[in-house]
Amino acid sequence: MGIEVRVLGGGGEVGRTGVFLRDSSRSKGLLLDYGVGFDDYGRPMFPEHVKPSDVAGIVISHAHLDHIGAAPLFYISTKPRVVMTKPTLEVSSILIRDMLKISSYYIDYTEEELNEMINSAIVLDYGGEVDLDGYNIAISNAGHIIGSALTYINTPSGERVLFTGDLNTVNTYTISAAEPWPGEVDAIVIESTYGGVEHPERHRVEKRLVEVVEATIDGGGVVLIPAFSVGRSQEVLTMIASEMPYVDIYLDGMPREISRIYLRNSKYLRNPDLFRKALEVAHVVRDWNDRRRAFRKPSVIISSAGMLKGGPALYYLKKLADEPRNAVILVSYQSKDSPGHEILEAGSIADLGISVKAKLMWFDLSSHAGRRGLLNMALHYRESLRTVILVHGDNESRDKLAKSITEALPGVKVYAPMNGECILL
Numbered sequence: 001m002g003i004e005v006r007v008l009g010g011g012g013e014v015g016r017t018g019v020f021l022r023d024s025s026r027s028k029g030l031l032l033d034y035g036v037g038f039d040d041y042g043r044p045m046f047p048e049h050v051k052p053s054d055v056a057g058i059v060i061s062h063a064h065l066d067h068i069g070a071a072p073l074f075y076i077s078t079k080p081r082v083v084m085t086k087p088t089l090e091v092s093s094i095l096i097r098d099m100l101k102i103s104s105y106y107i108d109y110t111e112e113e114l115n116e117m118i119n120s121a122i123v124l125d126y127g128g129e130v131d132l133d134g135y136n137i138a139i140s141n142a143g144h145i146i147g148s149a150l151t152y153i154n155t156p157s158g159e160r161v162l163f164t165g166d167l168n169t170v171n172t173y174t175i176s177a178a179e180p181w182p183g184e185v186d187a188i189v190i191e192s193t194y195g196g197v198e199h200p201e202r203h204r205v206e207k208r209l210v211e212v213v214e215a216t217i218d219g220g221g222v223v224l225i226p227a228f229s230v231g232r233s234q235e236v237l238t239m240i241a242s243e244m245p246y247v248d249i250y251l252d253g254m255p256r257e258i259s260r261i262y263l264r265n266s267k268y269l270r271n272p273d274l275f276r277k278a279l280e281v282a283h284v285v286r287d288w289n290d291r292r293r294a295f296r297k298p299s300v301i302i303s304s305a306g307m308l309k310g311g312p313a314l315y316y317l318k319k320l321a322d323e324p325r326n327a328v329i330l331v332s333y334q335s336k337d338s339p340g341h342e343i344l345e346a347g348s349i350a351d352l353g354i355s356v357k358a359k360l361m362w363f364d365l366s367s368h369a370g371r372r373g374l375l376n377m378a379l380h381y382r383e384s385l386r387t388v389i390l391v392h393g394d395n396e397s398r399d400k401l402a403k404s405i406t407e408a409l410p411g412v413k414v415y416a417p418m419n420g421e422c423i424l425l
């Protein structure tokens with residue numbers, strides 16, 4: 001008897017998360033997330049394989065591609081039920097379709113399998129429960145992006161496992177902090193992206209960002225904020241529209257479509273009215289005329305892509321980079337190979353011949369918990385907790401978080417498995 005937790009992806013890395021959990025009293029197990037990662041050339045990488053006939057069902061924590069991008073592979077030969085929230089279903093459908101447009105050559109499934117997955121979905125609200133082949137599943141808010149969920153699994157033999165997906169433990173303008181499920185937990189599979197660092201205090205970062213935007217507008221400049229389509233764009237939009245309602249805000253790129261999903265699912269937001277008003281006052285860019293109008297007067301432009309890998313943000317950057325009165329504010333994680341990283345390091349993007357004279361800044365508006373928040377999630381279950389498994393973090397972050405948890409909870413076993421490793425609970 002026992003529970004087997006196999007890490008298929010996300011072991012010692014951020015990207016292509018996949019965890020397979022099987023109760024030895026059952027022939028089938030539960031798949032928790034199945035995402036894609038991307039190599040240095042932008043080609044998708046998949047988690048390790050699990051036989052579709054071994055899968056009792058799939059649970060998806062949230063809509064980011066590193067958690068759901070590989071899941072349609074299961075709909076080539078079978079049709080497992082897949083549990084997720086409504087915003088996760090709607091947002092991920094758009095993100096996966098977009099990925100297929102760019103990378104279909106490297107991906108073994110097509111839009112047909114994606115549609116099969118959508119048709120096999122069991123849509124669950126926070127607080128809801130469902131049974132898949134004896135595995136009882138319940139979800140609550142993970143605080144990361146719209147519809148992100150913490151998943152509680154009560155296995156057929158009564159072991160209680162929490163799978164966090166990505167989580168955030170502070171309130172932001174759009175999303176409320178994670179709400180741990182009331183009840184006991186024996187094991188946690190927890191993300192560790194920022195397991196080794198503390199984020200600066202959120203409200204200080206927000207205040208500083210608002211000050212910079214205000215000063216730039218007052219000085220006659222335009223502010224460009226390249227932001228991820230899901231989450232950060234809506235967050236920055238809501239922040240600026242509520243703190244500076246008199247400023248012209250333009251919204252461009254994929255955030256426009258995602259924002260409509262936010263609006264349709266506004267009960268998942270911390271303050272639905274605040275977001276609704278922000279979207280009402282924003283100029284949603286419709287065409288090239290709008291796009292050219294956006295920077296004629298002092299304004300704030302929020303556009304994808306968050307790491308400047310493409311999208312209208314690049315067009316705006318070329319137009320705005322030369323003028324010292326303007327500001328370019330990056331608010332998202334910048335991977336080492338990204339143009340966003342290059343611009344922050346060198347003040348230029350060599351390949352595109354862009355050199356920036358505008359103010360260049362980066363603000364930490366992370367949607368992931370820092371070390372303390374992650375530790376608190378484990379401490380919340382200290383009465384019953386026996387095992388912690390760290391995923392979704394590089395080795396340094398995992399090691400630091402493992403140390404913090406071991407110090408705070410000496411009786412708890414902490415594992416940092418690599419892909420393919422299996423832990424018996």
Ligand SMILES: [Zn+2]
Binds near residue numbers: 062064144166
């Ligand atoms: Zn995520």
Ligand SMILES: [Zn+2]
Binds near residue numbers: 015064066166
């Ligand atoms: Zn992730």
